[in-house]
Amino acid sequence: MSQHRHPGAPGRAGAVPALPDLPEATVARLPEYLRALHALADTGHETVSSEGLASAAGVNSAKLRKDLSHLGSYGTRGVGYDVTLLIEQIESVLGLTQCRSVALVGVGNLGHALAGYDGFASRGFRIAALLDADPSRVGEEINGLVVRHVDDLPRVAVEESISIGVIATPAPAAQAVADQLVAVGVTSILNFAPCVLSVPEGVDVRKVDLAIELQILSFHEHRKASLTALPGGLAATDTQEAIGT
Amino acid sequence: MSQHRHPGAPGRAGAVPALPDLPEATVARLPEYLRALHALADTGHETVSSEGLASAAGVNSAKLRKDLSHLGSYGTRGVGYDVTLLIEQIESVLGLTQCRSVALVGVGNLGHALAGYDGFASRGFRIAALLDADPSRVGEEINGLVVRHVDDLPRVAVEESISIGVIATPAPAAQAVADQLVAVGVTSILNFAPCVLSVPEGVDVRKVDLAIELQILSFHEHRKASLTALPGGLAATDTQEAIGT
Structure with missing residues (x-):
């Protein structure tokens, strides 16, 4: 198998003596990659390109390659990542090999x-x-x-x-x-x-915090409405109110 | 009232013709400030220092001052922020003045x-x-x-x-x-x-994604366990397993 493993890891998933201190944003994306990889495995895929995996996980492929390089996983040129092996690697890093x-x-x-x-x-x-x-x-x-x-x-x-x-x-x-x-x-x-x-x-x-998620969306709704209210735009109700005051 | 308002805003909350395009991280923190401000208002506070508000919202005060400066809100030296006014400003920016x-x-x-x-x-x-x-x-x-x-x-x-x-x-x-x-x-x-x-x-x-939140916590659990398993540390069960392989 030519796909690289985390340098410190011997043969098996679960065996990662020296866990890397990954950037928090990378840690947050690993579960997304994992979900996408499981979906690929379920549909019979054995390998996946970085572009394919990035698209399935909703990130850009340069970011994905950088994230996975933190795990010592670089894929194989022309082939991509081995799906099963990458699942093992991510589950091992996330500590998911135990329930x-x-x-x-x-x-x-x-x-x-x-x-x-x-x-x-x-x-x-x-x-x-x-x-x-x-x-x-x-x-x-x-x-x-x-x-x-x-x-x-x-x-x-x-x-x-x-x-x-x-x-x-x-x-x-x-x-x-x-x-x-x-x-x-x-x-x-x-x-x-x-x-x-x-x-x-x-x-x-x-x-x-579920309400905070809605409030963040509210900001974007509000902002979109304020933009469409500019001259030439389509004025939405709440923006007309703002402008009319 | 000496507390600054967003430059474009006339007299009332809800009246923000030109909504600033705030950094996404700032948008995500505004609801936290708002929650903390409502709690302060409910307990009879009329003003709050940036340190007090930052602590109630769980962020550092320099970040809070920077976030609020995006709204054109700088507080008053020696007094702090007017709680009611700041609530109005944040609700206005988040588009919460309408249900x-x-x-x-x-x-x-x-x-x-x-x-x-x-x-x-x-x-x-x-x-x-x-x-x-x-x-x-x-x-x-x-x-x-x-x-x-x-x-x-x-x-x-x-x-x-x-x-x-x-x-x-x-x-x-x-x-x-x-x-x-x-x-x-x-x-x-x-x-x-x-x-x-x-x-x-x-x-x-x-x-x-609720499971992703747990998987991120799992990483930190796993990492903490791997650190305590270093010589002199207190080895946790899952780490012993990892080292034993």
């Missing part, structure tokens, strides 16, 4: 949806525990898992080898939950509560 | 949760229509809205003045839904389906 156990705290509307989301299992994650502070929710069964009280977290974390905590509580409860997760040794948190969490160094927090 | 109508397509697990998420309304968005391609879901009532067939989209878009489309379908259905949204004139799409959408120029797509 990670997730504890989900907060089983309201959003928590329910996350608990039932089947996109996690297929990508290396197992929702291993559901917790809530509301006694009336404790004991409820969602997707085969029984909701436990959040005070059981220390025991649950050990029993289920929790690796990642997901917070889907209302904003006022989120910091206390984060503190509880950190106290039981969880160092990776995905926060859906619309607030900023304060955590010790060494704990990684990623935040998903 | 925007959202059409949500796909009312499976995640769509249900989004339809019931009360964080939208409080931040300037109204879920105005729920649509699904599955006839067995059409007619179902969620949070006071009746699910309609996705083929009704052209009529719904006009009736409800749809401004933003949210796609919460499975991945294989997402592109067709995006095409339908674009065909009825929607130019802002929030995509929850784990796939890349192809849209014409002028259409903005933002993507939220």
Whole structure:
């Protein structure tokens, strides 16, 4: 096989003694490449050009080649990347060769949806525990898992080898939950509560705020409307209002 | 009032004839500032220092001052920013002075949760229509809205003045839904389906992929484990496995 591997890696996926400290933007794109590669593998492709993979992942090919070069993966001239090997390499770097156990705290509307989301299992994650502070929710069964009280977290974390905590509580409860997760040794948190969490160094927090995504789109809508309202453009309602004031 | 306003803006919020083309990263942070400012206003604060606001929004204060300077907002030395005025300025730039109508397509697990998420309304968005391609879901009532067939989209878009489309379908259905949204004139799409959408120029797509967020956290978990496995460090299970191979 002429495709290069990460220099430090011996024979198998999962064996990466010295993990590179990749740029955050590269880390964020690797899952996109992985998703595209799995789709290619599912449809019987054995190799893929950098252009083909870049297009499937929605990035430009120069960026893709640079990203993959960080992994020591350069493909083969005239052939491209070996799909299976590149999947192994990316999964190895992302630590997806083992299944990670997730504890989900907060089983309201959003928590329910996350608990039932089947996109996690297929990508290396197992929702291993559901917790809530509301006694009336404790004991409820969602997707085969029984909701436990959040005070059981220390025991649950050990029993289920929790690796990642997901917070889907209302904003006022989120910091206390984060503190509880950190106290039981969880160092990776995905926060859906619309607030900023304060955590010790060494704990990684990623935040998903659905309303913020809409507000960013709103800016672009607003701006597009203001541009079409220029002389000669097609004035949209909200822009006419702005100009009329 | 000595606090500067955006140069082109006359007296009122909502009146911004010439919208600045802000850096995307600044646009992404404005909603964070807005959330922090609303929390300050709710607790009776009339002014806030750049340090105080930066800390509440989870960014550094130099970045915050630079972001707000793009809006022509510099605060007042020794006093800081006027909270109410800055809220007006940011809401004006983000186009939040009008409520925007959202059409949500796909009312499976995640769509249900989004339809019931009360964080939208409080931040300037109204879920105005729920649509699904599955006839067995059409007619179902969620949070006071009746699910309609996705083929009704052209009529719904006009009736409800749809401004933003949210796609919460499975991945294989997402592109067709995006095409339908674009065909009825929607130019802002929030995509929850784990796939890349192809849209014409002028259409903005933002993507939220929950599994990708977990995969990014997985990288950091994996990397932290590999670091603690260095001589003298505390070896974690997955790292021992990697080294043992």
